[in-house]
Amino acid sequence: MHIVVCVKQVPDWDIPPASFKVDEGAKKVVPPPGVAPVPSQFDAIAVEAAMRIKDAGGETKVTIMSLGAATARDVIKHGLAMGGDEGVLLVDDAFNDLDSTGTATVLSAAIKKLGDVDLVLTGRQAVDWDLGVTGTLIAEMLGTPVVTFAKSVTVAGASVTVERVLPDSYETVESSLPAVVTVSNELGEPRYPKLQQIMAAAKKQVNIWGAGDVGVDAGALAPRLTLEKLFVPLVDTKVEIMEGDTPEDQAMALARRLQEAKLI
Amino acid sequence: MANGVLILAEVADGEVVAITNELIGAAQRLNAGPVSAMLIGSGVEAAAAKITGVEKTYVVDNAALAQYTTDGFSLATAAVARKADPAVVLLGQTNIGRDLGPALAYKLGTAVAMDTIALEMQGGKLHTTRPAYGGAARAVNSFAGTPAVATVRPKSQDAAAGGSAGAVEKVDVDLSGIRTKVIDRKVATSEGVRLEDAEVVVSGGRGLGGPEGFEGITELAHLLGGAVGASRAVADLGWRPVSEQVGLTGKVVSPTLYIAVAISGASQHMAGCSGSKNIVAINKDADANIFKASRFGIVGDYKTVLPAFIAAVKKVKAEG
Numbered sequence A: 001m002h003i004v005v006c007v008k009q010v011p012d013w014d015i016p017p018a019s020f021k022v023d024e025g026a027k028k029v030v031p032p033p034g035v036a037p038v039p040s041q042f043d044a045i046a047v048e049a050a051m052r053i054k055d056a057g058g059e060t061k062v063t064i065m066s067l068g069a070a071t072a073r074d075v076i077k078h079g080l081a082m083g084g085d086e087g088v089l090l091v092d093d094a095f096n097d098l099d100s101t102g103t104a105t106v107l108s109a110a111i112k113k114l115g116d117v118d119l120v121l122t123g124r125q126a127v128d129w130d131l132g133v134t135g136t137l138i139a140e141m142l143g144t145p146v147v148t149f150a151k152s153v154t155v156a157g158a159s160v161t162v163e164r165v166l167p168d169s170y171e172t173v174e175s176s177l178p179a180v181v182t183v184s185n186e187l188g189e190p191r192y193p194k195l196q197q198i199m200a201a202a203k204k205q206v207n208i209w210g211a212g213d214v215g216v217d218a219g220a221l222a223p224r225l226t227l228e229k230l231f232v233p234l235v236d237t238k239v240e241i242m243e244g245d246t247p248e249d250q251a252m253a254l255a256r257r258l259q260e261a262k263l264i
Numbered sequence B: 001m002a003n004g005v006l007i008l009a010e011v012a013d014g015e016v017v018a019i020t021n022e023l024i025g026a027a028q029r030l031n032a033g034p035v036s037a038m039l040i041g042s043g044v045e046a047a048a049a050k051i052t053g054v055e056k057t058y059v060v061d062n063a064a065l066a067q068y069t070t071d072g073f074s075l076a077t078a079a080v081a082r083k084a085d086p087a088v089v090l091l092g093q094t095n096i097g098r099d100l101g102p103a104l105a106y107k108l109g110t111a112v113a114m115d116t117i118a119l120e121m122q123g124g125k126l127h128t129t130r131p132a133y134g135g136a137a138r139a140v141n142s143f144a145g146t147p148a149v150a151t152v153r154p155k156s157q158d159a160a161a162g163g164s165a166g167a168v169e170k171v172d173v174d175l176s177g178i179r180t181k182v183i184d185r186k187v188a189t190s191e192g193v194r195l196e197d198a199e200v201v202v203s204g205g206r207g208l209g210g211p212e213g214f215e216g217i218t219e220l221a222h223l224l225g226g227a228v229g230a231s232r233a234v235a236d237l238g239w240r241p242v243s244e245q246v247g248l249t250g251k252v253v254s255p256t257l258y259i260a261v262a263i264s265g266a267s268q269h270m271a272g273c274s275g276s277k278n279i280v281a282i283n284k285d286a287d288a289n290i291f292k293a294s295r296f297g298i299v300g301d302y303k304t305v306l307p308a309f310i311a312a313v314k315k316v317k318a319e320g
């Protein structure tokens, strides 16, 4: 069993809302100084899903794959510290500012190059653009089925069983392998690598591949979706804080204001 | 020449659901040619007569589509889209649309803009606006090819005003390529008002300290005829079911009154409730982000404020 987990490096989302800044000219987010990028939240959970399959027994190899800047090596190392076996870092000037189709084109080409992949795991959406399309696009390009929003992923023989989380229901879906599964937070917290594992990860192999290595022509990466504008929306509500010496006074003031506004 | 707008209708128990009319409304306002609908499923054909404000409704009615699968619905919708040759395809950002969007767009050789909240034609091309970065930013996208495919956030668009049903055209699609099987489906049951439709929502966050903190939340929601919501922190901790989660990866609500108790107001939470007409926050931290989006607030410990507020609401209501 060979599992590939796609992990994207994204700006840390856990910052005070006031320090979120956009450069409208460059159409880019400007991370606050000194805040390092991190593995996208759901992608670390996808690594956890792979490790649970590995823990369940059977010979399982887990490859952590990331497309991005050279710094994306850090998120691969994190996946390796969680228990991944090998890394693939996809970096090339031709990979800068790809849209989702371009990203999936490169990721699927790299997965094909690995050759023997049974299961591809991705996050349900990357914690930057919140799209949730890359996993499905990879599946389309590989010609495999896709199952989205997994809260559990179990493999038996040549099939995978996925419990999907939907806003109003749970669904259990069975698919043949190879397949792509996108993972949601309901799967649970990703394991925390121990110091020893972090040290072991430093010695694990990370292959660095560019466009030529995966056989992708820059022309095939032309964007289908263009970012015209990026901005921070204005929120112009002014809050009226209820005054009062006791919680009872504050609460009564609120109830009266809501009644005046015909809200209760 | 690609022309017009094709929307994916959704029906439940034979009735058209709200997102369908919102998509038709959005499609009409684009003024980009005739609006048509596609209706996909098993035993759905009769509902075509209830889809109004469109020139045509394409129906793929097939037993293999009784359950939603990515394969089944993307094959069916792609076949219809090839036949209709629209300039724009709109889906809801629903259970179906958020899974289907990328698969359909890829099959049509184009791209999808997910979870859009505003749509506009500029020089004959669709421009979409969507939240990004957990709701902290807005991104405007255009498309290099046709058709432009977008999923549209529920409640972000005014519904179409009705009108007459379109001509029905049945489309046969080869669905032998379905590779996944739904082997079980459990629907989360909730009593009372549906969270998405409630006029009042009372939501609780991690600051409640435990599931028992929701007793007051539930009491207040009942008192106001509303529904209970929760932050993701609460759903992740298992204090409340995921079906009550409000936010980017939960439900989008837009009630007249949204009361957030012990919720910090992270952008990903606000992504699900910022469409509320009035937000009221109860939080012990005066600097909590939730106050920045609120109309009214109380700075204080919910343990004392919430019971006092419930008593005050009862009193005010009794006075009439």
Ligand SMILES: Cc1cc2nc3c(=O)[nH]c(=O)nc-3n(C[C@H](O)[C@H](O)[C@H](O)COP(=O)(O)OP(=O)(O)OC[C@H]3O[C@@H](n4cnc5c(N)ncnc54)[C@H](O)[C@@H]3O)c2cc1C
Pocket (backbone or CB within 6 Å): A013, A041, A127, B134, B204, B205, B206, B207, B208, B230, B231, B232, B233, B234, B245, B246, B247, B248, B249, B250, B251, B261, B262, B263, B264, B265, B266, B267, B268, B269, B272, B282, B283, B284, B285, B288, B300, B301, B302, B303
């Ligand atoms: C990609 C992504 C998607 C996400 N999707 C969602 C989503 O859909 N929905 C969502 O909600 N979150 C989502 N999140 C998580 C979000 O970022 C926050 O972590 C989460 O909303 C925090 O929940 P909370 O406000 O309940 O908890 P906290 O942030 O811990 O806030 C608790 C609040 O309670 C207050 N408090 C504590 N004790 C008391 C007391 N006794 N009385 C009054 N106030 C008190 C505190 O001052 C604090 O403001 C997502 C995150 C990511 C990265």
Ligand SMILES: Nc1ncnc2c1ncn2[C@@H]1O[C@H](COP(=O)(O)O)[C@@H](O)[C@H]1O
Pocket (backbone or CB within 6 Å): A006, A007, A008, A009, A040, A042, A043, A046, A065, A066, A067, A068, A100, A103, A121, A122, A123, A124, A125, A126, A127, A129, A130, A131, A132, A133, A134, A135
């Ligand atoms: N540059 C990337 N490198 C590795 N994985 C990626 C990359 N971009 C997207 N993915 C994967 O695809 C998932 C969905 O991303 P998105 O479609 O951008 O929301 C992410 O959670 C990742 O698992």
